[in-house]
Amino acid sequence: MTDAPRSNRTHLLLWAIGPILELPAVAAATSAFPEVAEAAVFGSPWTEVILAVALCTTLAGVATAWRPAGPSSTSRWGVAAALWILAGVVAVMMIWFFISGRWLVYGILLAHSAVSMFMIAQQVTRARADQHPPAVASR
Numbered sequence: 001m002t003d004a005p006r007s008n009r010t011h012l013l014l015w016a017i018g019p020i021l022e023l024p025a026v027a028a029a030t031s032a033f034p035e036v037a038e039a040a041v042f043g044s045p046w047t048e049v050i051l052a053v054a055l056c057t058t059l060a061g062v063a064t065a066w067r068p069a070g071p072s073s074t075s076r077w078g079v080a081a082a083l084w085i086l087a088g089v090v091a092v093m094m095i096w097f098f099i100s101g102r103w104l105v106y107g108i109l110l111a112h113s114a115v116s117m118f119m120i121a122q123q124v125t126r127a128r129a130d131q132h133p134p135a136v137a138s139r
Contacts, residue, residue: 008065012065015116015120018113019117023090024055025109026051027048030048036106039096039097039102050086061083061124065123076124077125080121081121083117083118083120086117087115091114094111095107
């Protein structure tokens with residue numbers, strides 16, 4: 001196996017670790033603390049729903065980019081488009097936390113998650129759908 005796919009998978013995992021940890025943390029804070037829910041742009045229930053959907057879409061993007069010979073080009077672009085849209089929604093939530101001025105730490109977490117989701121979407125579109133794992137040499 002060459003170093004290029006391994007390097008891409010390492011980058012993919014490094015980009016994925018942020019949203020996997022940060023999106024549930026912000027959703028839990030929005031759910032647990034009324035002050036944070038007041039500062040959220042969509043309020044408590046919708047912020048939690050959007051962050052849960054963003055987390056699931058991020059995991060789907062990681063799974064799509066991870067598989068070398070997986071889904072078709074159309075499904076890859078569909079997952080990437082969903083990631084781009086949700087990264088934009090997360091960025092709007094981030095801006096709202098920055099504007100509120102009280103919960104900047106959640107804005108920083110959402111900023112990192114939005115950038116990471118965008119980078120995962122880039123890796124989903126760059127992964128080749130026709131790429132096959134190398135054949136194993138027989139004896």
